[in-house]
Amino acid sequence: MRRGERLLCTLCRNQLPLTEYNFIDENPIDRIFYGRINIKKANSFLFYSEKGIVKTLIHYLKYKNQPQIGSFLGNWYGQILAETGTLNQIDLVVPVPLHWKKLRKRGYNQVSHFAELLAHYINARYIDDLLIKTANTKTQTGKGRTFRWQNDRDLYILSDPQLLKGKNVLLVDDVITTGATIEACGRALKSADDVNIYVVSMAVVP
Numbered sequence: 001m002r003r004g005e006r007l008l009c010t011l012c013r014n015q016l017p018l019t020e021y022n023f024i025d026e027n028p029i030d031r032i033f034y035g036r037i038n039i040k041k042a043n044s045f046l047f048y049s050e051k052g053i054v055k056t057l058i059h060y061l062k063y064k065n066q067p068q069i070g071s072f073l074g075n076w077y078g079q080i081l082a083e084t085g086t087l088n089q090i091d092l093v094v095p096v097p098l099h100w101k102k103l104r105k106r107g108y109n110q111v112s113h114f115a116e117l118l119a120h121y122i123n124a125r126y127i128d129d130l131l132i133k134t135a136n137t138k139t140q141t142g143k144g145r146t147f148r149w150q151n152d153r154d155l156y157i158l159s160d161p162q163l164l165k166g167k168n169v170l171l172v173d174d175v176i177t178t179g180a181t182i183e184a185c186g187r188a189l190k191s192a193d194d195v196n197i198y199v200v201s202m203a204v205v206p
Contacts, residue, residue, distance in 0.1 A: 017047040017054065019204065023086040029204055032179040037186045039197050040168075044204035045077045048175050054203050058174060062110045070110060073202055074117030082121040090198060091167040093119035093126045096174075096185055097156070099136040114202055115172035124170065131185055132157050156188040164192035173201040 021027040021043050029042040048054050061069040081087050095111040103109060112128060119126035133156055158164070171185055176199075186197050 012053060015053065017049075017052070019044050019047055022084065023081075023198070028206075029176060029199070029201075032176065033183065033186075033199075036179065037183050037190070037197075039182075039186060039199050042176075042182075042199040044176060044201045045073065046203040048203035048205050058110075058203060062106070062174070065107070067108045067110070067113055070113035070202075071117060074114040077114075077200075077202075078117045078121030081118065087122045087124075087170065087198065089168050090122055090124040090170045092130070092164070093122075093124045093170045093172060094130050094189070095128055095172045096181055097128070097131045097133045099133045101136045111172055111174050111202075114174075115170075118170065118172065118200065122170075127163075130159055130163060131188060132159055154188060156185050158188055158192060161192040164189060164195045166194045168196045168198065170198045170200060173199075174203070176201045176204045 019027075019029075021029065023041050023043055027043065029044055030039070033039045033042060046054050048058070057069055057073075060066040093115050095109055095115040097103075098106070098109050109128070115128075116126045118124075135155060137155075169189055171182060171189065173182055173185075176182060182199055182201075186199075189195055189197055
């Protein structure tokens with residue numbers, strides 16, 4: 001078995017649907033957030049479809065105790081970002097958090113290894129305890145995009161707003177669908193002073 005084939009054979013890897021978007025030109029992921037939240041640039045590595053290898057990879061990553069899939073994708077995409085140099089301005093890399101109950105049950109945040117490796121390749125600081133999810137629930141996409149939990153609590157909060165002041169932050173998620181989770185996390189990040197937000201995900205639903 002060749003290096004890199006422990007998770008995917010070379011043929012399967014070559015069939016992965018890369019978006020080939022970048023952090024320079026406008027793309028459809030940028031447009032998801034227009035009129036919703038001020039994000040400097042958004043991007044995704046792969047296209048996600050209901051029937052395809054990317055869905056299978058993400059499923060095994062999240063539910064089959066296969067965190068090494070995140071490392072595999074992080075190494076691959078991180079090298080691309082290092083070669084292009086388009087995220088050299090990033091100071092902090094922040095993963096979308098899980099609620100502590102879900103984190104304890106799963107044992108890991110499926111985004112962590114991917115995000116940590118991206119930070120390594122672009123020479124940024126990885127920090128996984130800055131964003132905190134306050135409730136064990138999915139983002140409330142059907143409630144006017146207010147992203148509020150019971151008693152008007154924010155679904156995501158910051159542990160240390162001062163750490164973000166004047167920083168360029170890369171917010172990392174697994175799959176972008178409607179953009180609701182990124183928007184909710186972005187609003188929490190924007191509660192700090194002078195923050196620029198960049199977004200990347202493993203995959204995006206076209």
